[in-house]
Structure formats: structure tokens, C-alpha cells
Amino acid sequence: xxxxxxxxxxxxxxxxxxxxxxxxxxxxxxxxxxxxxxxxxxxxxxxxxxxxxxxxxxxxxxxxxxxxxxxxxxxxxxxxxxxxxxxxxxxxxxxxxxxxxxxxxxxxxxxxxxxxxxxxxxxxxxxxxxxxxxxxxxxxxxxxxxxxxxxxxxxxxxxxxxxxxxxxxxxxxxxxxxxxxxxxxxxxxxxxxxxxxxxxxxxxxxxxxxxxxxxxxxxxxxxxxxxxxxxxxxxxxxxxxxxxxxxxxxxxxxxxxxxxxxxxxxxxxxxxxxxxxxxxxxxxxxxxxxxxxxxxxxxxxxxxxxxxxxxxxxxxxxxxxxxxxxxxxxxxxxxxxxxxxxxxxxxxxxxxxxxxxxxxxxxxxxxxxxxxxxxxxxxxxxxxxxxxxxxxxxxxxxxxxxxxxxxxxxxxxxxxxxxxxxxxxxxxxxxxxxxxxxxxxxxxxxxxxxxxxxxxxxx
Ligand code: TYD
Ligand code: MG
Numbered sequence: 001x002x003x004x005x006x007x008x009x010x011x012x013x014x015x016x017x018x019x020x021x022x023x024x025x026x027x028x029x030x031x032x033x034x035x036x037x038x039x040x041x042x043x044x045x046x047x048x049x050x051x052x053x054x055x056x057x058x059x060x061x062x063x064x065x066x067x068x069x070x071x072x073x074x075x076x077x078x079x080x081x082x083x084x085x086x087x088x089x090x091x092x093x094x095x096x097x098x099x100x101x102x103x104x105x106x107x108x109x110x111x112x113x114x115x116x117x118x119x120x121x122x123x124x125x126x127x128x129x130x131x132x133x134x135x136x137x138x139x140x141x142x143x144x145x146x147x148x149x150x151x152x153x154x155x156x157x158x159x160x161x162x163x164x165x166x167x168x169x170x171x172x173x174x175x176x177x178x179x180x181x182x183x184x185x186x187x188x189x190x191x192x193x194x195x196x197x198x199x200x201x202x203x204x205x206x207x208x209x210x211x212x213x214x215x216x217x218x219x220x221x222x223x224x225x226x227x228x229x230x231x232x233x234x235x236x237x238x239x240x241x242x243x244x245x246x247x248x249x250x251x252x253x254x255x256x257x258x259x260x261x262x263x264x265x266x267x268x269x270x271x272x273x274x275x276x277x278x279x280x281x282x283x284x285x286x287x288x289x290x291x292x293x294x295x296x297x298x299x300x301x302x303x304x305x306x307x308x309x310x311x312x313x314x315x316x317x318x319x320x321x322x323x324x325x326x327x328x329x330x331x332x333x334x335x336x337x338x339x340x341x342x343x344x345x346x347x348x349x350x351x352x353x354x355x356x357x358x359x360x361x362x363x364x365x366x367x368x369x370x371x372x373x374x375x376x377x378x379x380x381x382x383x384x385x386x387x388x389x390x391x392x393x394x395x396x397x398x399x400x401x402x403x404x405x406x407x408x409x410x411x412x413x414x415x416x417x418x419x420x421x422x423x424x425x426x427x428x429x430x431x432x433x434x435x436x437x438x439x440x441x442x443x444x445x446x447x448x449x450x451x452x453x454x455x456x457x458x459x
Contacts, residue, residue: 004184008033011192035193037184076171076212079117082268082277085306086239086252088260091171094210095259096203098177098231099252100217101241106250106270107216110241111173113142113274114214115149122148124169128155128179128189142274155189157182157201169211174202176216177231199234232256244363250275251364254304264304282309282420286361295382298393299374300413300425301366307416309393311361312374316382319355330360331375332367339376339398346402347450349383370407372398373426376450377457386458392424393417396431402450406430418442426453 008017011034015026020033075090084090087097101107108130115123116139127135135151150167154160157180164172174180180198181189188194199215206213215235232238236258243250252266268275286298286309295314300307312331319325328336336358343349356379360366373396381388395413397405407413410431417425418440429446437444447453 004037006035006037006185009036034191035185035187037197076118076121078114079119080114080277081279082252082266083114086254086264086266087237088254088257088264091212092236092259093212094206095237096199096206096213096215096235097237097239098215098217098235099239099241100219102219105241105243106268106275107241108175109138109142109270110252110268110275111175111214111216112138115171115173116142116147118149118171119147121170122150122167123171123173124150124152124164124167125173125175126152126154126160127175128153129175141272155179155181157198161201161205164205171212171214172202172206173214174216176218178218196230196234199231203234242365247363249278249363261304265306265308282307282416286311286420292387292390294385294387295378296390297374297378297381297388298390298422299366299368299371300393300395300417301368301371302409302412303366303368307412308364309416309420309422310364310366310371310374312371312378313359313361314375314378314382315357316351316354316379319353324353325355325357327356328358330363330365331358331371335369335372336375338400339372340379342398342400342402342450343376343379347380347454349380351379351383354383368407369397370395370413372396373404373453377426377453380454380458384458388457389424391422392426392457393422394426396426396428398450404428404430404447404449404453411435414440414442414444426456 008020009015010024010026010029011032015024017033020035023030024032073093075092077090078084091097099107099111108127112125112135115125125135130153132151132153150169152160152163154163160180177195177199178190181194182197182201185193185197202213202215205211217231235256237254238256240253240255241250242253248270250268250270252268254260254262254264256262257264267278267281269278295316297312299310299312301310302308326333326337326340336356340351340356344351358375358379374394376398377388377394395407395410397407399405406428410427414425414427414437422442424443424445426445426447429448432446445453445456447456
């Protein structure tokens, strides 16, 4: 085995120590010392990634940017349209993608399904969590076509690289990064220094061989990716797999992407036989109902490049015990409080004595400010107990003065609403500038103030 030297570093201030210490003498933080490799035996450059991550540096010289040439890389287009979308148009060769998510959400299922569907490509699926039999059983459930997919149950990076030499896969999947360990580090699998070292070795392999690598990562109780934040910095793309385990819908969200836009969204449904792509999510996000209930409105939002019509539900009822409750699911609670204050101050609605419960249907979390008007309309509809026609939808931001503000890409939103059969959409009048609204057959109501929207809705 190669000779190496390790040392301990404070993750907060970078101070170095030969042994582990609880409290950093430099910055005073507790429990921040982590073991790291500082020196490794020389290795030949061609086999550098097999034995370590920080060797064989070639001195680079600066070049004028005009002289730098690049070729548009040929991406691997998978059969899974949702995955292609979140990756920004297919898998980039040599890229490293991290997929995070809570236990049991379906990360292994998703990756195995992708591994099995990559026909004509040799895929190596390395699992440190499950046995070959378990993986085979899952593959049978998925009823996928057989492909060139190899399974390796192994946790040591040394042997993984040895097997990669033999199999020469075109795509590598690691389930999960927290189970791997490198013999260069003494710390146990899943520790900060192990996770970092294993990722560094895999990253070097990905970049030097041009093989895309998918890492599955665990999530901590707080909802962050377990392991150091540096893991997210090292990889090219970070995908979050989320959703309520008790509901069947799963959302694959891009939170970082060096090869495409972030906040792209893929939606799946967990079935008995694996994950099914949901290509028209608006249909599932809007509950099927025949009568219009009070407290329900539809917002036309955008997630990444994708227009989504989302149902906002609210319940406003007189507070019985002391301080009124404000509960929000899937929508920022601070923003809800702000909108309630605007309704109270600018609209004169006495909401201060009411409990307000807000819910975004389908378990989605939405940050698009264009949902503001739908939220206000839904709250007022419940407060006044007057329903909004289920063929109307909303796309506008609400300002502190009670003004209805313009939103980006209003045309995409209107197009989606029209496509789904809505007859009326409420937008800001400031959105009319520079947009040709005459091409739409949907009724477009453009207003500048909240009162105008409400008097048009509720009379
Ligand atoms: P899994 O992929 O093991 O989750 P993770 O790797 O994120 O921990 O998914 C496990 C859940 O998915 C499990 O509760 C069973 C369910 N499941 C289905 O509903 N249908 C299926 O076809 C498969 C394979 C799993
Ligand atoms: Mg798993």
C-alpha cells in the first residue's frame, strides 16, 4: 500500500494539528477537527486516480480565452425524459452527479431503473448497502429489459477501481457514497474525511476517463446532504429526490448544475413496479373536483423552464384559543404572514383574529412569487366563503402596497393554462407591455390592484 501521511484540520478556520482536538485553539469552535490526507507516495500519472486523489499535478499555463477551444460534448440521452430534463438535456460525459434524499424515498430504485434502461451502454452499479440478491429482486420488480448492467457489492474504493479496470463501464453508479471507504484514511465509512476522500478519487476517475458517475447520498435529520458541504462543491450536479413517503409522487429537483439550469423539476409516481414518469404534472397537482369549494385557487407557476398549475388550498376560521395559528405547508410561512398583513392593511379584511391554514396540494414546495395572487385569492375565498370558479387561475406577485406586480415569462404560464382548459387567468396589468395577448383565446384579466381582482372575482 502506498505510504501516506494524514493530519487534522479545523473545518471552520483551517488550522492544522497532528492529533485530534475537541476545541480549536485558533477559532474556539468545538468538534471541527477532521482527518485529511496531506501527502502520498509518488505514483505514475496514468494510474493516479487508482491510488489517490491529490497526486500527479501538471503545471498549467494561462491562455487567452479567445484561444481556448471546446467541443460540444455528446450527452447521453436516457429513456427517462424527467432525468434528461433535470440534468439539462442528458448525461454529460465525465460529469459527477449527486442524488440526495431521505431513506426509503426511492433513490436506489430510480438509479437501478436508469441503469437497466441504458441499453447499449455498459453500466456498473456498485452497492454497499444491499446484496446482489436484493438488487436482483428489485430488478425483477421493475420488469425492465435486461441490459449490459453489472452489479458489484463492494465498499472499498481500491477494489472498485480494480473492477472498473476489468469491466470498463460507460456509466458508474455508487449506492451510496457514505458506505464507501478508502484505505488511505483510517476513519470509518461515512465520516467526513472518508466521504471527501472517496468522492475525490471517484471525481478524478470521472474526469480522466470521461465516465459519468452517479453518487447516491444520504440526507441528515435536518434535511442536508450528510457529509461535508464540500461534497456539494466537488460534484457537477446535485439532485434532490423528495416527496412524502406516504404519498406516491416523487420530485427530482436540481439544486446545482454546471451543465444546465437549476430548479428544473422531474416528477415521478412510485408504483408497484418502479417509478413512472409523470409527463403532465398539472393534471395530478390539481385535484379532480366537480363543484367549486371555497378556499381553493389555482396558481400558474414556473419551476425552472416548466410551467405548472398548482392548487392552493386554504382554510380560514375564527381563532378559538388566544393567538391565531398560521400554518403553511409547501409555501414560505414568512411570505404567508406578509400577504396576510397586506390583506389586512390594504384590503381591510380582519384576518388578525382568524386561524389560517395554507396548503400546496400534491406535497410540492413552491418558491415562485407568481403564486402570491393565488394565495391571496384562496385565503379570501375561504374567509368570505365564496368559491372561485374552477376554470380560473392566477399568475402575479403581490407587493406590500397591495399592488399586483408583473411576473416573468407570463406567456408560458398563459399558454399552459389555456392548454389545460382554463377559461380565465388573472395577471398584472404591467405584464401586458411587450406581450401579444391577442393570440390567446383564454380570457385575460389584467389588474393593477388587489381590490380590483377581488371585486371582479367576488363582486
Ligand atoms: P429505495 O429505492 O430502497 O429507497 P432509498 O434507496 O432511497 O432508500 O425505495 C424503497 C421504497 O420504494 C420501498 O419502501 C418500496 C418502494 N418501492 C415501490 O413502491 N415500488 C417498487 O417497484 C420498488 C422497487 C420499491
Ligand atoms: Mg437505497
